[in-house]
Amino acid sequence: MRNRVTLADVAKAAGVNPATVSRSLNPATEAQVRKETARKIKKIAKDLGYTPNTVARGLRTRKSLTIGVVIPDLTNPIFPPIVRGIDSYLLPRGYSAMVVNTDGNKEIEQTLISSLMERQVDGLIVATGHTEGDLLSQYHERGVKVVMVNRESPGIPFPAVTSDDGAGISAIIEHLVGLGHSSILHLAGPSDSSTGILRSKTFTSECKRRGLLGKVIKNENYSIDDGQAAVDKLLDHGGKSFTAIVAGNDLLALGAYHSLRTHGLRCPEDVSVVGFNNMPFTADFQPPMTTVNAPHYDMGVEAARLLLSQIDGIDTAPVKVTLPVSLILRGSTARAL
Amino acid sequence: MRNRVTLADVAKAAGVNPATVSRSLNPATEAQVRKETARKIKKIAKDLGYTPNTVARGLRTRKSLTIGVVIPDLTNPIFPPIVRGIDSYLLPRGYSAMVVNTDGNKEIEQTLISSLMERQVDGLIVATGHTEGDLLSQYHERGVKVVMVNRESPGIPFPAVTSDDGAGISAIIEHLVGLGHSSILHLAGPSDSSTGILRSKTFTSECKRRGLLGKVIKNENYSIDDGQAAVDKLLDHGGKSFTAIVAGNDLLALGAYHSLRTHGLRCPEDVSVVGFNNMPFTADFQPPMTTVNAPHYDMGVEAARLLLSQIDGIDTAPVKVTLPVSLILRGSTARAL
């Protein structure tokens, strides 16, 4: 029913061998065919409505022109920009992305990556870096091309594109100190993610360096619920022992908003809150959220670029690219009482 | 480098014909093989680390087990849930989704759909319905399986999954009337989208039926900027001639928020605003947005279900599925002054 017209059909109509048609239609081999022949074939192909069969081509050339993109959850607003950035680089180069969601579940991730490999993807862009890289190390051994984005994979020498989280946290602390805060709570992200580790590490060392009272609470996931639960727990028990909250990401910060509200605390008057990522809509929250902008779209672009250069064998060194961040001052931070 | 182990390798190791291996590994044909043979082959396949090559299989079976998903823009928060809904139905059935973004541009859409067809997708789920269906009608003629989601394609008999927009608008009007509003502004969505048309049509007829003063302003896109510009224009010129705004979707409503704020008007005290879709984070806006919940995830699931039943030839009638909506009352609507 579909794609009735094949290379052989065009060849028959043109009275030539399929090989000649193939060569005519491929810009790289077109020079091998007499100009006039090529022109004629192209016209016939067009008239017949010929469309190449990417599947058949992929079988022969051993390239699917497809890239697998592995993310935790598309509904987390930082990922759509990354995906679109990836797409923007891939599409003009003839590649397509196939996006899968792992929900942070390693078994699901394993299954999905296997499925992508069966589909003969030419490479993987992975945004679900865990500290134990069992999943990916096996692919590294098999020579699969992988680029990490947003998170790194400790121990496995894959190229990686991340934002400068350390600088982001430092800028936040500097901002808060400037507002007179000295006891600060950090809602840390998952400790099996490179971002969670790096951000909380920087938080701790900055607090120590500046002589601040820094408290760290770990969260299982980068989610609103986790952030809310963590602050709830603290507020229900010890009471408020901090004047500012540095969240591991915007979702955790939003959870903090919720908790503060239900406990009758105002943000930023009673407690300042800072997010991380500057995901969409943070400016429309109540209050508008002070956060660190991470260039997600650009990270996607860069990751795609690195992957294709790996595939083309241009760049084989495991480059680490760190993109700059910037502190976005909005309404969720204020002078400490 | 990749997928070194083929069916033939397994066959050689097992001392049988590749055909037997194929039959053993395929649950549907496994019965044709002697039990013990099948068991032995499976063990060898596993030991060798055999993974099927979906590309080769697809060439022979003329099924790619891949579905193309065409959406306007992944960063619009209503689409990730739809995509995840689609995925949730597809994955357990061996299918994968390939998502593309058109940015509302028909040429891009044309290119992307062609690319999907070249990749031999087994069907299309399309969320970018335009009123002129030139793009899709050609595929309908060629027998390509298509299901519309979120929007419909007028004139082309594709199955479609939508939310009950009419009921949603009616509920909004009823709510606003109950609060004493009688002059209402409608920020209508694009007039080349079925949602934009239906919602604004219902708005107009409801206003007429109830004797309200209803004004409609059309927007080019479902975007924050368009919503803001539309309200800006009105407020800059005629002044405030309405006490409530019914937006075509949450993004337009958010644009209205912005415009009201820059004009020194308070929501909901001075003007009530209602969105549509209940996209993520609307509850965290300032003020929390009253809106209509559309079951996007479920719409995705349903669309995938319809498409697969089309593909399997079970359901060939162009079913129209309409999912119920519900009004979510939050803080952006109040009694009219």
Add this chain to the structure above:
DNA sequence: GGCGTAGGTGCAATCGATTGCACTAATGCA
């Protein structure tokens, strides 16, 4: 004991495009 049948495998074609090699004709050069 002979024949029919079903179960179990193998053979080989096929899906559609690509590409190394071979072949022919035309051109260049001496």
Add this chain to the structure above:
DNA sequence: TGCATTAGTGCAATCGATTGCACCTACGCC
């Protein structure tokens, strides 16, 4: 004029899996 190139095409194998058909064996039945 003769020989070596080169340009332009065709032939056929190949990628990896699937499947219609043929074949063989062993069994059951009369």
